[in-house]
Structures are given as C-alpha cells and as structure tokens.
Amino acid sequence: MDLVLHDVGPTEGEREAVDAVLGVPGSMWEGATERLSSDDHVARGGHAARRQRHLLVPILHAVQARAGWISPGALNYICRRLTIPPADAYGVASFYALFSLEPQAPAVAHICTDIACRDRGGDALCAEMERRLGPPGAADGEATWLESPCLGLCERAPGAMVSIAGAEPVEHSLAPADADTVADLLAGGPAPPVPHPQVPQAQDGQDGLRLLRRVGRVDPSSLDSYRAHGGYEALRAAVDLGPAGVIRELNDSQLLGRGGAAFPIGRKWEAVARNPRRPHYVICNADESEPGTFKDRVVLEHDPFATIEAMTIAGYATGAEYGYIYLRGEYPVAWERLVEAIVQARGRGYLGRDILAAGFAFDIELRRGAGAYICGEETALFNSIEGHRGEPRSKPPFPVDSGLFRRPTVVNNVETLINVLNIVREGGPRYAEIGTERSTGPRLFCLSGSVRRPGLYEAAMGITLRELLELAGGVPEGRTLRAVLLGGAAGRFMTPDELDVELSFEATREAGTTMGSGVVMVFDDAADLPAVLRRIASFFRDESCGQCVPCRVGTVRQEEALARLANGTGSAEQDIALLREIIVAMRDASICGLGQTAGDAVESALAKFDVFTDATGGGR
Amino acid sequence: MSRARQVAPPREVEITLNGEAVSATEGETILQVAKREGIEIPTLCWAKTLTPVNACRVCVVEVEGSRVLPPACARKVEDGMEVQTHSERVRHSRKMVLEFLASSVDVSTTPDVSRWIDEYDAAPQRYGPPAPAFTAGERDRLRAGHHVAPDGRHAATVKQPPKIDNDLYVRDYAKCILCYKCVQGCGTEWQNTFAIAVAGRGFDARIATEFASPLPDSACVYCGNCIAVCPTGALMFKSEFDRRQAGTWDEDRQQVTTTICTYCGVGCNLELHEQDNEIVKVTSPLDHPVTRGNLCVKGRFGFQFVQNRARPGEREGDAPPPPHAADGTGASGNGASGNGSGGHGPRGGGPPT
Numbered sequence A: 001m002d003l004v005l006h007d008v009g010p011t012e013g014e015r016e017a018v019d020a021v022l023g024v025p026g027s028m029w030e031g032a033t034e035r036l037s038s039d040d041h042v043a044r045g046g047h048a049a050r051r052q053r054h055l056l057v058p059i060l061h062a063v064q065a066r067a068g069w070i071s072p073g074a075l076n077y078i079c080r081r082l083t084i085p086p087a088d089a090y091g092v093a094s095f096y097a098l099f100s101l102e103p104q105a106p107a108v109a110h111i112c113t114d115i116a117c118r119d120r121g122g123d124a125l126c127a128e129m130e131r132r133l134g135p136p137g138a139a140d141g142e143a144t145w146l147e148s149p150c151l152g153l154c155e156r157a158p159g160a161m162v163s164i165a166g167a168e169p170v171e172h173s174l175a176p177a178d179a180d181t182v183a184d185l186l187a188g189g190p191a192p193p194v195p196h197p198q199v200p201q202a203q204d205g206q207d208g209l210r211l212l213r214r215v216g217r218v219d220p221s222s223l224d225s226y227r228a229h230g231g232y233e234a235l236r237a238a239v240d241l242g243p244a245g246v247i248r249e250l251n252d253s254q255l256l257g258r259g260g261a262a263f264p265i266g267r268k269w270e271a272v273a274r275n276p277r278r279p280h281y282v283i284c285n286a287d288e289s290e291p292g293t294f295k296d297r298v299v300l301e302h303d304p305f306a307t308i309e310a311m312t313i314a315g316y317a318t319g320a321e322y323g324y325i326y327l328r329g330e331y332p333v334a335w336e337r338l339v340e341a342i343v344q345a346r347g348r349g350y351l352g353r354d355i356l357a358a359g360f361a362f363d364i365e366l367r368r369g370a371g372a373y374i375c376g377e378e379t380a381l382f383n384s385i386e387g388h389r390g391e392p393r394s395k396p397p398f399p400v401d402s403g404l405f406r407r408p409t410v411v412n413n414v415e416t417l418i419n420v421l422n423i424v425r426e427g428g429p430r431y432a433e434i435g436t437e438r439s440t441g442p443r444l445f446c447l448s449g450s451v452r453r454p455g456l457y458e459a460a461m462g463i464t465l466r467e468l469l470e471l472a473g474g475v476p477e478g479r480t481l482r483a484v485l486l487g488g489a490a491g492r493f494m495t496p497d498e499l500d501v502e503l504s505f506e507a508t509r510e511a512g513t514t515m516g517s518g519v520v521m522v523f524d525d526a527a528d529l530p531a532v533l534r535r536i537a538s539f540f541r542d543e544s545c546g547q548c549v550p551c552r553v554g555t556v557r558q559e560e561a562l563a564r565l566a567n568g569t570g571s572a573e574q575d576i577a578l579l580r581e582i583i584v585a586m587r588d589a590s591i592c593g594l595g596q597t598a599g600d601a602v603e604s605a606l607a608k609f610d611v612f613t614d615a616t617g618g619g620r
Numbered sequence B: 001m002s003r004a005r006q007v008a009p010p011r012e013v014e015i016t017l018n019g020e021a022v023s024a025t026e027g028e029t030i031l032q033v034a035k036r037e038g039i040e041i042p043t044l045c046w047a048k049t050l051t052p053v054n055a056c057r058v059c060v061v062e063v064e065g066s067r068v069l070p071p072a073c074a075r076k077v078e079d080g081m082e083v084q085t086h087s088e089r090v091r092h093s094r095k096m097v098l099e100f101l102a103s104s105v106d107v108s109t110t111p112d113v114s115r116w117i118d119e120y121d122a123a124p125q126r127y128g129p130p131a132p133a134f135t136a137g138e139r140d141r142l143r144a145g146h147h148v149a150p151d152g153r154h155a156a157t158v159k160q161p162p163k164i165d166n167d168l169y170v171r172d173y174a175k176c177i178l179c180y181k182c183v184q185g186c187g188t189e190w191q192n193t194f195a196i197a198v199a200g201r202g203f204d205a206r207i208a209t210e211f212a213s214p215l216p217d218s219a220c221v222y223c224g225n226c227i228a229v230c231p232t233g234a235l236m237f238k239s240e241f242d243r244r245q246a247g248t249w250d251e252d253r254q255q256v257t258t259t260i261c262t263y264c265g266v267g268c269n270l271e272l273h274e275q276d277n278e279i280v281k282v283t284s285p286l287d288h289p290v291t292r293g294n295l296c297v298k299g300r301f302g303f304q305f306v307q308n309r310a311r312p313g314e315r316e317g318d319a320p321p322p323p324h325a326a327d328g329t330g331a332s333g334n335g336a337s338g339n340g341s342g343g344h345g346p347r348g349g350g351p352p353t
C-alpha cells in the first residue's frame, strides 16, 4: 500500500493531541517535523505502526476534544502516524456521531430529544437552545447545540451533555437540564455536582438488594470503601474455587446475560476457557445506548469497582490476561470514576501481575464509544475497538471462537458481570433459588416516563409489571396509564391490560414481548404516541450502520410511513399494511439485532393501540 | 509427527433443497448448490472473485430451525440442512429488498433487477414519488446520527449528480447500492490501494475518498478494478458514460476481442469492447488465472493511443489523459515522504500516448 496523503498538516494543538496518545514521532516517516537520526537508516513505521490501529478511535477522540472537529490536516497526521489510508480513516471517523468532520463551535450541548425526555422538557429545552444559539450544529461562534438520542439519564429527564473542546477539554452530564444551566456550562461554568443515584428502594434500606447494595453507600472513588463494603471478597472466593470451580458455579447459577440476548454466562466462559487459541479477551459491554436504559451508568458511576472485580474474575476463569471496558461516549462521570478506580486497583495489586498472589495476571483498558448505538452489538464493538467502522460481523464465527482481534472473547454486559460477584460468594445453586425456574437471579429495571418515582429498581426475576409499577408509585395523580414500553426502543409496548405479565425471560417471550435491557418506560393519557413512534423510528434510522438493505432502507421507509400516518396524508390503511410488510422484512432479512428489532415497538403499538385514530393519541 | 499431513477429502453432505434430497460438498454455499441444481437465487452484492459481504440480502433463503433468513451467498451447507429457496417468507423479503433498492437507487443499469422486480411482484413506486436530488457534494457532508425528519410525501433516495473529476471513469453514486465490491477490490482483496471506503452511516452511508476529495487527489491509481466489480454501473468508463449520455451506447453493435496486454510481460488477458471502430471499454475475464478480472491502468485505460494514432483529432476532447485534467487542480501533493512514485494520478507511468 502506498500511503497517499494530502499536503496539509495538523495544527500545533492537533499534533499535541495525537502525540499525547502515541508519543512523539520517532522519524519523519511517522510525521516528525524535522529530520531525526532514525531517518538516516531505514523507513520506519510499517507493521509496527499498523499494529496500533486499535488506537484510531481514542486518537480521534483526542483530536475532537482538542480542536472541536477532525480537520483534514489532523486526519492526515493520524494516518501518517498509524499508516492508515486516509479514505479508510475518514470512513471510520464519519461513522460516529460524536466526531465532527466539519468545523464546529468548540462548546457543544447535546440535548436529549428521545422518548423519555421529549415531553418532559426536552422539546422545550431544544426550542430554547435554538432561540439562544440558532439552528443546531453551527460552526461559527463559541457554542452550539445538537439533538441527541437518549443520553441514559432518563430517570432525571430531560438529559443533556456539554462538551467543550480545547487544551483542557471538559465534559459534563446534566439532568434535569435547564437552559440557563446549559448556557452556564457552555460558557465554562463549573461542573454540576453528581446527583445522588436515583435508587428509590434505598429509602427502605438496601440490605435486601444484591446488585444495588453498595450504590449510594460506598464511596466510588475509594477502594478502601469498596473493600469495607465486601469488595474483593468475591475475587478471593473465586481464587479458592479455581477457574473450573468458578465456571461450575456459574453453570449452576443458570445466569443468563442481561445485555439482551439472554445467553447462559457459564457456557460462554467455559467455551472461551477451553479454547486453545490465545490470547483470550474479556470485554465488559458498557455501551448502554438503548433508549430508556441507564442501569449500567448508575452501577458504574456509583460502584465502579464491582465491575472491575467481576472482570478480574472473568479473566481468572477464562485465562484472559487483558480486558476492555467499552463505555458509551456520553458517560463522562462513569468515565472519570472508572479511570480512577482502575488506577487504584492497579496500585493495590488488584490488577496487574500475580493478583492476590494467585499466579494470574489481568489488566483492563478503558475505551470510549463515540456516539453509535450499534457498537453495543458485540461484533460491532470488536470492530470499533480494533479501529474499524462499527459494523456488525456475520455470525458464525461466534465471539467465543473469534472475537476481539479474532481471538476467543468473553463479552458480557455490566449487569451480568456484577451478578457474578454474588454467585461466586454464595454459590451457584443458592443464587439459582432467586427468581423463576428458568430466569434466575435479580434483575435491574430502569423506570422512567410518567411514574411518581422514576429510577433504578432491583427485583427478583418474575416480579410482575404491575408490582414493579407499584414500587415506582404508579402514574402521577390525575393521570391514567396508557402504555408501557418494555425493553426499550427495540422492545415492545404493553397495554394497561397486560400488567400481570411476569418479568422473566420465559414469560415475556410467551407474551410476545421482551425485557430487553430492563427498560420500563411509562406513558400516560397525555402521551403523544404518534410522536413517540416517530422518535423511535428516527432513532433506528440514525443508528443503522447501513450495511444491509433491509435495515438501511427499511428504517427510512418506516419513518416515512409513520410521518404520513401522523400527518394524516395518504391512506392510513395502506400505510399500516405497508409498515407491517416493512417490519417483517427487517426482522427476517437484516444482518443483526438492530434491524431485526427496529420495527418491534412500532408493530406492537399498531397491534395494540389505535394510535392513529384515537382521540388521546392521534391527530396532533 | 509425520510431515505428510493427511488432508481429509472434502466431506459429502446431504441437504434438502425445496424438498428434494441433494448432495453437496462441505464448504459449499447454499448459492453454489442451488445454482448447480438449476435454481435461480437473485444476488446483487455477491461477486465471484470477492469474499461475500452478505449485505444486500436479496439472496436470503429459509433454513429450517433458523429464526431469521440467512443469505445463500455466504451460508455454507451443513449435513441435514433443510433449505427453502422460494417460500412465501423468502419471496417477501426479496420483494422488499428489491423495492427498497429500486425506490432509493437508480437501478436502470443493474442487470436482472427489472426481471426480478416482475418475478417478485415488487412495487417500488408505492413508497411515493422520489425526493428531490441532492446537490453535488451534499450527501458527502451528512453527519452520522442526524437527519432531517421526513414528512412522508417523498421517498428518500440517494439521487445526486455523477462525480466526473477525471477523464477515465465516472462515479455515479445515484446508482450505488452499497455492495462494498469496489471497496474490497480497491483494498484488501485485490489492489491494496485503499483509495475509497464506506463513509457515513445508515442511509447516509456512501462510498468516498477522504473528505470526499476528487479522485485525482486521492490514492487512486486508475486500475479500474472497482469498475470491474461494480454490479450497478455506478462506476463506469467515461467512454461508456459519455456514449450512454449521448444515447449512442449500443451493446448489440459491440464486439469483444480477447487479446493479451502488450505493455509488460505478466500476460494479462484483455477483452477489448469495440463499437463503431473504437475501443469503448476494456475488461478482463473474472476467471482468468492471471488477472481474476483485475488490470492496471495501462491495460485498463491505455487503449486511447490506438485510437489517437488512427484518427487524430476526431475524438471529442482529443487530448489524452492525464486523469486529473478535468478539475484542473493538479495541486495535490502527497505528503513529505512515504510514496515512492511521488505523484498523483496513474503512478507507474501512463500509457504512451
């Protein structure tokens, strides 16, 4: 390959940002500005540079944070340093919503316009931002704003994230967000305090909780505090059990993955542990971008060591010495706390060589997503870490055979991982007594929308939807329940008549629905269901990776048909029939779960509600 | 351990294809077996000489026990597999894929699509009249994760003006179905030049150079191997494009002469497509053991000299390439170092015009 670059170089700031990740270049070949002695001998770079391709997204983040956009000069310099063809790198950068490839104001407010926020102040906030700052995405001026899909702050809607590029870039999450505070942050105001986690059950004491036991009680910035709350007891227990013992307990626990696919964790770990190809990798999937989901954020912000400990156990049990946490790009607080927690764990020997003097090594690298829901799909996630576009791969091969860097890989959701701590401590069989026969253990539920006490709840599998809504206080005074979106945008709507459905994998499947990522979003009689459906369709249209036709075009046609229905243009009967046809093809023929579920919520709403003729919903 | 490793002979497997027992060889795809049995499964993003990307999904089939419909072009047969190639479910997905493509992309030069549209009762017009075309470069600037909400009156399309930035070939992305063939051919699978990649996301995904810069400023070496694998005519010889525009392109009047390229000693087979006594296009057979359909700039585009010598002054725009003539910039550099040939456009010397 000839590396053909344009004749434009990076600014000083851009160069610094790249060098901060890669170190200063060792030769002119690698982009040094003056001749070094290394240039006298051989051309350098080549394979060594290309092996660093996995740093592409972190470098793009660094440049975006420094310059506010990825300029042609910066891209050239990145490509020279990593020996990546510029078209290829451009393809990667332009895949992610958080990277701007055109000049953009350095201070940007990302305002959530998604379904929990839009009528809880999100739409009004956008209108106010537009009044103050003009249309979204302006390049001139110091500050601008952009619409954002769900920011994972739904329990405190409306959510916002502010980022300011510069030599000392800053990022803040804000919820509930108001225009004045956003303006203040855009102008460089001080960080808002991190609110106390919204875990309403904590009021009644947390001792009965297993997954949220420490949340809000432990100091997330202190390993000692974590240990004082039972931290690292599980790792000790795991080492006593030995790798095979850990896997046996997991098999006995019958824990199924909480990230959406409900795959048995024991089988996954066992397959990797037994795989003769090395190295093995462990990945914690913390990309949490399913609209309505915020559980992983709460756990990572308020109990970061738990995930680190669980990953360490995964490394021990599966023979992996290296793990990645892939954290969604819009979680600045979780990022900071994880960075700090990893540093402390390393410093105290809980990560690194010879952990607990048990003769095993494990370390963790933290990676940030950059605004792409699809990167939560495990194979897209591998591509993203490797520095490619976040397009899902075809399966088979499965991650346990060929995952990250084509090596055997365990991928688990944050919630799945923290369950491991309990299983290892109390034993698989005891854990399996919690929940239902086929859905064991506790489960986290993200309650948002029209409920009195939105927040993160923990309940044993098998709780009914009605019981869960009661825990959250039901819909506010004077409102009546209209619908519950179960499982997120990729989930399904439930009617007030269906509240007795048991929340377990088997019962929800039986009822033709899904728990998905634990989203329980409540809509009352004032909800504008047509607008909600259009927002969901818009989400999938934006988040489709574009690889396969049924999803790439189907999501567009779905959104168009819903627009006609909402606007009352065209024949409603025909458009509803058309939507059904589109949705079947997306489900049957798409490559990955995104396209396969992109019509589920719409389909369920059309089947269960008179969305487009009803007095309470239609005609707006 | 003995050095003579036993290579197991490929295993025979039995599958059921549309209810008939069929034997196949392990490792074969469903598409290969169906073809042998005389069953037509439509394909768009599959090409003989490239790894399947199974992106278009027009080839999906029903496999007993599979929740979704796997792509025949990539799914390998397994013993006992029960496959339906034309069930109602399959026909529905194929119809929708054809509608999705034909309603958003200009498929007028994609072979077989109009026949399949009839065969599968696809009705692309039911999505409404096409939205107004993008202006030049507009689609290249679309940002991932953002789009203007539609009102449903028009069907979104990828319509845009063709990119004509060199004298050798045209990129008419209004015809692009995003099959990845050109990217594979330009990159890892054949040419290793990586001048183009997929950029953007979702419906806004597109084939692009870095920052959509003109081809002469890019790494393109004008081997035309992307044109060779493009199934839609989105990538087209300028000589073909111009004649199609003028209405003078006529394959019935064309003759194909197979010869061997005289530029160097590799021995690439050339197929010279000639119409009205002029060479209008050069291809190489996909199954040719030397080229596998690929050529270099000299074999692919070096034909002009024949015509220039024979009939000087008669061709429109008589000047020979260079390819970067059209945009007149020629101002692109290529960095401080690292590129042996130190130029842009067809490196390694152009045709002796």
Ligand SMILES: Cc1cc2nc3c(=O)[nH]c(=O)nc-3n(C[C@H](O)[C@H](O)[C@H](O)COP(=O)(O)O)c2cc1C
Pocket: A256, A257, A258, A259, A260, A261, A262, A263, A285, A286, A287, A288, A289, A290, A373, A374, A375, A376, A377, A378, A379, A411, A412, A413, A414, A416, A417, A592, A593, A594
């Ligand atoms: C479009 C899409 C998005 C996904 N996003 C996430 C995510 O954000 N977090 C997650 O844990 N799993 C996500 N998944 C599921 C993962 O592919 C994978 O099944 C999961 O991480 C496995 O972990 P588990 O077994 O612990 O559930 C997503 C899947 C799809 C298809």
Ligand code: SF4
Pocket: A374, A391, A392, A543, A544, A545, A546, A547, A548, A549, A551, A552, A590, A591, A592, A593, A594, A595, A596
């Ligand atoms: S279903 Fe959608 S997100 Fe998944 S591969 Fe296809 S286009 Fe990409």
Ligand code: SF4
Pocket: B175, B176, B177, B178, B179, B180, B181, B182, B183, B207, B226, B229, B230, B231, B232, B233, B234, B235
């Ligand atoms: S330009 Fe042609 S080969 Fe390339 S993706 Fe488009 S249709 Fe396929």
Ligand code: FES
Pocket: A112, A113, A114, A115, A116, A117, A118, A149, A150, A151, A152, A153, A154, A157, A158, A159, A291, A292, A293
């Ligand atoms: S933060 Fe707005 S919907 Fe989740």
Ligand code: FES
Pocket: B042, B043, B044, B045, B046, B053, B054, B055, B056, B057, B058, B059, B060, B071, B072, B073, B074
């Ligand atoms: S031909 Fe099989 S998916 Fe395109």
